Amino acid sequence: MSPYAAFGLWFAFILANVALMLTLNRWLGPKPRPTALKLEPFECGATPVDTLNVKAVPIKYYAVAIVFILFDLETVFLFIWALGAQPLTGWLLATFGFFVFLLVLMLAYVWNSRLIEGVTE
Numbered sequence: 807m808s809p810y811a812a813f814g815l816w817f818a819f820i821l822a823n824v825a826l827m828l829t830l831n832r833w834l835g836p837k838p839r840p841t842a843l844k845l846e847p848f849e850c851g852a853t854p855v856d857t858l859n860v861k862a863v864p865i866k867y868y869a870v871a872i873v874f875i876l877f878d879l880e881t882v883f884l885f886i887w888a889l890g891a892q893p894l895t896g897w898l899l900a901t902f903g904f905f906v907f908l909l910v911l912m913l914a915y916v917w918n919s920r921l922i923e924g925v926t927e
Contacts, residue, residue, distance in 0.1 A: 869921045880909050 887905065891898045916922065 866921070873916050873921055876912065877909075880905075880912075 883905070887902060891902070
């Protein structure tokens with residue numbers, strides 16, 4: 807059997823399993839009836855204090871989230887590089903040095919722009 811056929815069978819089995827689970831849940835699962843209390847914005851039973859209590863998130867949190875994702879991805883790339891660099895040569899060390907140099911530049915930019923300090927104010 808070719809690898810593509812095995813993958814196709816495995817994928818078809820997974821899709822059939824998901825369809826079976828969703829169908830069984832629809833047929834056998836609980837069917838709650840909506841009540842006036844259940845349809846309120848808060849399900850805990852407390853009456854809402856303000857109808858528009860949604861506040862905007864400050865933009866500085868988005869910058870922190872983007873910086874976190876960037877550094878998180880850089881860490882993943884470092885682990886992949888460490889696993890792939892088995893015969894450690896001078897070229898691999900040079901690419902690692904360049905990668906770490908870019909990482910330090912990113913950290914210096916974040917430090918100088920004070921992205922992290924603005925959140926704690």
